[in-house]
Amino acid sequence: MHQFLAVDLGATSGRVAIGSIADGAISLSIVHRFAHEVIEDPSGSLLWNWDLIFSQVLHGLKEAAKVSKPISLAVDSWAVDYGFISSDKEIIGDIHAYRDLRNEIASKALIAKLGKERIYSTTGIQFLTFNTIYQLYASKELAEYISADKFLMLPDLINFIFSGVISTEVTNASSTQALNTSTRTWDKELIELAGINYSLFSKLHEPGTLLGTVTGYPELDGIKVVAAASHDTASAIAGIPFGNREVEAYISSGTWSLVGIESERPFTSEAAFAANVTNELGVEGTVRVLKNVTGMWLLEECRRTWRESGSDVEMAELIALAEAARGFQTLIDPNDPLFAPPGDMPKRIVDYCRERGLAAPSTPGEFAITIFNSLAHAYKKTLDEIAAVSGRKINLIHILGGGSQNDLLNQITADICGVTVKTGPVEATLFGNIAVQAISAGAVKDLAEARALIKNSFTSKEFTPR
CATH class of the missing domain: 3.30.420.40 (ATPase, nucleotide binding domain)
Known part of the structure; x- marks a missing residue:
């Protein structure tokens, strides 16, 4: 039996699960669930309660590690939101929530500056006011933007906390509207045309990349940190048979x-x-x-x-x-x-x-x-x-x-x-998260084989048009 830990963060709740592969199927055991919501600071900005979120993730992983023998862990979350890291490798500033109204103003300004055609031609990304490129543009006057060395999407921020590795996973990076979808690389020209500091963008990695091991958390130390398809929808689609x-x-x-x-x-x-x-x-x-x-x-x-x-x-x-x-x-x-x-x-x-x-x-x-x-x-x-x-x-x-x-x-x-x-599956995101870890570990050959396991792991209903 192969076991893996999956962290799945949604915009209103999170959970930590154990995924076990045995007997031609993947079984899931959800060890910890928690609720969270945005908070409004005195200035009216909408922020995530990051301390709460991470403390709950850590608690869930520790509980899961007590009752399993995990090969690795991986994190997925909602898209577009991020945190800044200083040159001293400290998280700085608040974690802004994508529903903050500042993004609507920034998106209008940046679209007027660059034109929709230029933005879409390489990124191929739907125009949503909260895409990361607009959030970064809205942050340019903030102290944390000015002093930051890098920004990381939220799953990568957790990976960094556990492993010390600063790197951005491509499925979530694509939601920023700053990545060239055809080349799977950052669109340096677009970023610089936007007036955003290109040095803030870290190296990229694909789902399934072994990033390192957990260090500094005794109950978890030595567990491999693997990149999920870290945009939760990317994990969910990986979980469709x-x-x-x-x-x-x-x-x-x-x-x-x-x-x-x-x-x-x-x-x-x-x-x-x-x-x-x-x-x-x-x-x-x-x-x-x-x-x-x-x-x-x-x-x-x-x-x-x-x-x-x-x-x-x-x-x-x-x-x-x-x-x-x-x-x-x-x-x-x-x-x-x-x-x-x-x-x-x-x-x-x-x-x-x-x-x-x-x-x-x-x-x-x-x-x-x-x-x-x-x-x-x-x-x-x-x-x-x-x-x-x-x-x-x-x-x-x-x-x-x-x-x-x-x-x-x-x-x-x-x-x-x-x-x-x-x-x-109802738990498609968890299945997809576990599938990518299993491929990385060599427990299954590829996505097709993982999807065959997932098909054996849940019961489906069908609804025909009336």
């Missing part, structure tokens, strides 16, 4: 819904640019051709608002209420900037509807069905755009992640998109 990926798409369903296909090459044509399709890097030289759709963030924020007002509606109850409210047909655009910041989401949805003369939801069930229907329509629009750009005809959608447990949304998605939906 595709049948024929030429006709299959995926939706990684969580706070965000990442909708796309796996390809051998990027698509950066005029049509791809017009559709704002993104080309993020994947495992074994692949490219994740996709678009970000605001996902369960809408419902999560509704639930948070209701909890704060004394009404805690559980997800299972919300789904049942949504089923009962299926006659309510109002649609919203999940990607409207109005819905991006945290806050009173029910009020924002109502305001959106009233401004457009739409019937506004008024009950939790109506809010939930509005969100589910709107997501399914956004998925169809996105898949149609990607099919047109890539020339592929999609006849199956894999829905993975926590959102794949929502049978109502799965059925609505099959109905609206007009193709079969296949669920799982």
